Amino acid sequence: MRAAALFLLAAAPALAFGMTAPELQKRMESAETGIRTLRFNYRQELRSTLTDEVQVASGTASLMKPRHLRIDQSSPEPRLVVSEGGSVYVYTPRFKQVLKDSWERWMDQNGFFPGLVGFADGFEKLKREYVWSEPVREREDGGESVVVSLRRPAPEADTELKIWMSDVDYLPRKAVLLSGTLQVTTVLTELQKNPEFKRGLFSFQRPPDAEMIEMP
Numbered sequence: 001m002r003a004a005a006l007f008l009l010a011a012a013p014a015l016a017f018g019m020t021a022p023e024l025q026k027r028m029e030s031a032e033t034g035i036r037t038l039r040f041n042y043r044q045e046l047r048s049t050l051t052d053e054v055q056v057a058s059g060t061a062s063l064m065k066p067r068h069l070r071i072d073q074s075s076p077e078p079r080l081v082v083s084e085g086g087s088v089y090v091y092t093p094r095f096k097q098v099l100k101d102s103w104e105r106w107m108d109q110n111g112f113f114p115g116l117v118g119f120a121d122g123f124e125k126l127k128r129e130y131v132w133s134e135p136v137r138e139r140e141d142g143g144e145s146v147v148v149s150l151r152r153p154a155p156e157a158d159t160e161l162k163i164w165m166s167d168v169d170y171l172p173r174k175a176v177l178l179s180g181t182l183q184v185t186t187v188l189t190e191l192q193k194n195p196e197f198k199r200g201l202f203s204f205q206r207p208p209d210a211e212m213i214e215m216p
Contacts, residue, residue: 019134019135019146020134020135021132021133021134021135021148024132024135024146024148024170025127025132027170028123028165028170029123030170031169031170031171032123034194035065035193035194036064036065036194037062037063037064037065037193037194037195037196037197038061038062038063038191038192038193038194038195039060039061039062039063039191039192039195039197040060040061040188040189040190040191040192041058041059041060041061041188041189041190042058042059042060042061042113042186042187042188042189043056043057043058043186043187043189044056044057044058044184044185044186044187045183045184045185045186046182046183046184047182047183047184047185048181048182048183049181049182049183050181055076056075056076057073057075057076058073058074058075059071059072059073059074059075059079060072060074061113062195062197062201062202064197064202066085067083067084067085067103068083068084068085068202069081069082069083069088069202070082070083070201070202077092077094078092078093078094079091079092079093080204082202082203082204083103083106083202083204084202084203085103086102086103087100087101087102087103088100088101088102088103088106088107089204089206090106091204091206091207091210093207096207096209096210096211097210097211097213098204098206098207098210098211098212098213099213099215100212100213100214100215101214101215102215105215107122113172113175113186113188126150126161129152130150130151130152130161131150131151131152131153132148132149132150133148133149133150133151135147135148136148137167138164140164144167145164145165145166145167145173145174146164146165146166146167146170147162147163147164147165148162148163148165149161149162150162150163158178158179158180159177159178159179159180160177160178160179161175161176161177161178162175162176163175169193171191171193172188173187173188173189173191174186174187174188
């Protein structure tokens with residue numbers, strides 16, 4: 001696990017960057033000022049260090065402060081995740097099934113994209129639960145990003161997180177989470193700030209042929 005993490009953190013050339021971790025946190029916090037809604041496409045890869053298996057999911061996500069969420073997953077199969085902040089509904093058409101869970105538990109177990117400032121208290125959780133390294137710049141795919149590496153203190157020191165963000169708006173565009181034997185890579189594209197959403201986008205109506213299952 002440690003070898004995999006060291007490879008990840010050294011995979012791209014790092015450039016000197018005259019900014020401390022607290023300064024970066026302030027920029028990330030100030031970046032969300034004036035942002036009320038976000039929409040973006042995502043691609044998420046889940047890998048295990050024990051096997052060669054890779055699970056890939058992709059789709060579109062819409063968020064509105066403070067706790068409105070809609071995820072329209074298109075692959076590997078259609079799935080809809082909707083919440084207005086109280087409960088989270090996960091609808092899988094193939095199973096004709098809706099899972100209903102609490103916002104807190106679903107977010108804790110399915111942190112969709114860590115570090116989205118101002119949404120669902122995710123940034124405050126990162127500041128509270130992780131040790132931040134000094135940020136650096138990295139060249140990747142012909143561009144530059146501001147990158148920060150975080151890790152949990154003992155006894156959860158096997159959990160590490162690396163976040164790439166724009167040096168213009170300081171909004172995260174990519175995250176790699178290493179936890180135990182799992183590696184989750186999430187990439188955001190076509191990010192729109194403050195798009196207008198149609199009324200009812202975050203409301204959920206159970207399809208007539210779908211069974212509702214409430215998580216205990």
